[in-house]
Amino acid sequence: MEERTSANALAQEPPAGADEFVRLDNERSGERMPKELAAQVEGRTLSITTREKFDFRSVEPVRYDGDRWQVKLPEGTGLVMPGRTSxxxxxxxxxxxxxxxxxxxxxxxxxxxxxxxxxxxxxxSAPRTTVLRRLDGTILEPHYGVFGADDRQVYYPGGYPWTCVGKVYVWDDWGSPYPAWSGSGVLIGDRTVLTAGHMCPWGSGNWAMQFVPAYYDGVSTLGRGVSSYVSDYYGYDTDDTVSAWDMAVLRLYTPLGVNYGYFGTKDYNSAWEGGNYWTLAGYPGAVAGGNRPSRQMWWPVLDDDGSGSAEEVEYEADSTPGNSGGPVFGFWSGLPYAIATHSGGSKTTFLWWTIEDTNVGAGGGALNSLVAWARSNWPA
Incomplete structure (x- = not known):
């Protein structure tokens, strides 16, 4: 009699370990992206946003020197696409x-x-970092959240799934020429990005966000014009000071996931605790200045604490500012599935003892549900 494995039983299976993963082979695609999809991301578009309407054709160039136009824009003008709703x-x-x-x-x-x-x-790849030293010559560690030696490894995002991880830029005022902060995110649907809730500019009425997949030295490895601004972002209405709920989904103006693919999600199973299955990837400023992606692979989840349908997934994978919003994921049948989005670090002390010192990701059924909501409401 044929034996069948139920979908629920398959869901309990752990992700691949290092020995299984190493047997996967890189594969070059023999197909071309459809022309209509390529047209969405080809070229470089400069967006000019204004608080008041004006005819850009009436703006005279200030200077042209043979290879560069300099244009003086009116007050209240920004060079990003502002968001709509949150x-x-x-x-x-x-x-x-x-x-x-x-x-x-x-x-x-x-x-x-x-x-x-x-x-x-x-x-x-090489990290391209500068070693900081104190006045007495000792090396300075400019970040918290690293356990022992920093085991994060800089990589070149040349193909799926690494090209789905990207850098997130955030403006709390889209009129500013520079973003207020940056972090990490991952394509998780046709036009959806998953990131940490605290990455979003909550409370701002004139915000903007940008997602650059496969960001590497200032541009995407997928093409110089490949990126998208964010039209909308949403998170839970629960207590956002609880890291288990520190997750948000972003809607992209351009459906980059259709062009380049995306991660899946799974509800974390505590039976997987202690297994060296997981990867954390992102753009921490302490590694390559945040200009190249880095990852740490094959580490275990040490504990998970529930808050309703959300889970705090605890681990000692190295992370520092800029890692926020990066995916915590494993591989099933060669494909990536996120179980959490990186939130931050936590240290618990009593007198002069450190009782617990871990980094934390936000996951659980709440993550699955939020991504499902986004995929349902934000189709390509």
Whole structure:
């Protein structure tokens, strides 16, 4: 009699370990991206946003020197695309969408388009960092959240899935020429990015955000014009000081996930605790100045604490500012599934003893449901 494995049983299976992962082969795609999709991301577009209407054609160049135009723009002008809406969602509201989107195993599928190269084994790159020293000559560690030696490894995002991880820029005032802060995120749907909730400019009425997938030395390895501004972002209406709920989804103006694929999600299972399955990737400023992505692979989740349907996933993978919003993920059948988004670090002390010192990701069923809500409401 044929034996069948239920979807729920498959959901309990742990992700691949290092020995299984190393047997995966990089694969070059033999197909081309469809022309209509390529047209969405080809070239470089300069967006000019104004608080008041004006005819840009009436603006005279200030100077032209043969290879550069200099244009003086009116007051109240910005060179980014501002966002439209943002808000907090109730657990019940998000849950209704999850019922429609989640499969029997309680997960959301990953996607790798046929025209995208598959490169699980990304090339290792150089960090390009400067060692800081104190006045007495001793080396200064300019960050918290590293356990022992810094084990993060700079890599070159040359193919799926590493090209799905990107840098997130945030403006709390889109009229500013420079972003207020930056962090990490990952493509998780056709036009959806997953990041940490504290990455979002909550409370701002004139915000902007930008996602650059496969960011490397100032541009995307997918093409110099490949990026998208964010039209909308949403998180939960729960207490955002609790790291278990520190997650948000971003809607992109351009559906980059259709072009380049995206991660899936899975609900973390405490039976996987202690297994060296996981990867954290992102753009910490302490590694390569945040200009190149870095990752740490094959570390265990040490504990998980529940807060309703959300989970604090605890680990000692190295992280510092800029890692926020990066995916915590594993590989199932060669495809990436996020179990959390990186939130921050936590140290618990009593007198002069450190009782607990870990980094934390926000995950659980709440993450699955929020991504399901976004995929349902923000189709390509």
């Amino acid at each position: 808000g907090r969602l109730s657990v019940d509201e998000v849950g209704k969408a999850a019922v429609r989107e989640l499969d029997e195993a309680g997960e959301l599928a990953a996607s790798r388009p046929a025209w995208v190269d598959y490169e699980p084994h990304a090339k290792v």
